[in-house]
Amino acid sequence: MLSIAFMPGLARADDQRTAVVVTPDGRDYILNEMRTMLETVQNVVGGVASGDAKATAAAARNSGMAMMKRIPSEIRMALPEDFRQMAMDNHASFDALAVAAEAGEPLKSQLTRLEQSMGACSACHGMWRLEAGTPVKMMGINKQMMSPETHGH
Numbered sequence: 001m002l003s004i005a006f007m008p009g010l011a012r013a014d015d016q017r018t019a020v021v022v023t024p025d026g027r028d029y030i031l032n033e034m035r036t037m038l039e040t041v042q043n044v045v046g047g048v049a050s051g052d053a054k055a056t057a058a059a060a061r062n063s064g065m066a067m068m069k070r071i072p073s074e075i076r077m078a079l080p081e082d083f084r085q086m087a088m089d090n091h092a093s094f095d096a097l098a099v100a101a102e103a104g105e106p107l108k109s110q111l112t113r114l115e116q117s118m119g120a121c122s123a124c125h126g127m128w129r130l131e132a133g134t135p136v137k138m139m140g141i142n143k144q145m146m147s148p149e150t151h152g153h
């Protein structure tokens, strides 16, 4: 039987996560970044396993603050402050891991850092989901544009 849980764009009735409404393009953009972050985790584990500090650092930096700074501002603006803060902390933790790997921190400690970074992946995933639609902040702009004052009559 086809359950409602398999219909695209619909959250399950028991889904307690808060929806972050972004444009369809914004959703694609963020999910693409998420897949990069998963690759970061894979490559950091690989770098630590082989004791290759350069590889670990490069993989970690790939999901560092630079990633956050590249997000187009219209997507960033649609994100709730709490969400943005969690994302920022998470990206910063990967930069810190890169620095630690380059400084020759023991591999076990690097893994502990990764574990803590991944705690943020899980925490955020437990709290939020993405929904393609019209972001709240854009609605505000639209309303303004449609108000009589801004139309000049």
Ligand code: HEC
Pocket (backbone or CB within 6 Å): 020, 031, 032, 034, 035, 037, 038, 041, 083, 084, 086, 087, 090, 117, 118, 120, 121, 122, 124, 125, 128, 129, 130, 131
């Ligand atoms: C600030 C919040 C946040 C953080 C931190 C975060 N994610 Fe996500 N991630 C999300 C949201 C929201 C989704 C979409 C979930 C949904 O709509 O059901 C998502 C989706 C994903 C997906 C699915 C991508 C796809 O193509 O469908 C992957 C993989 C993923 N995240 C990996 C990670 C990894 C790995 C980390 C940590 C290194 C991470 N995320 C950190 C919020 C976050």
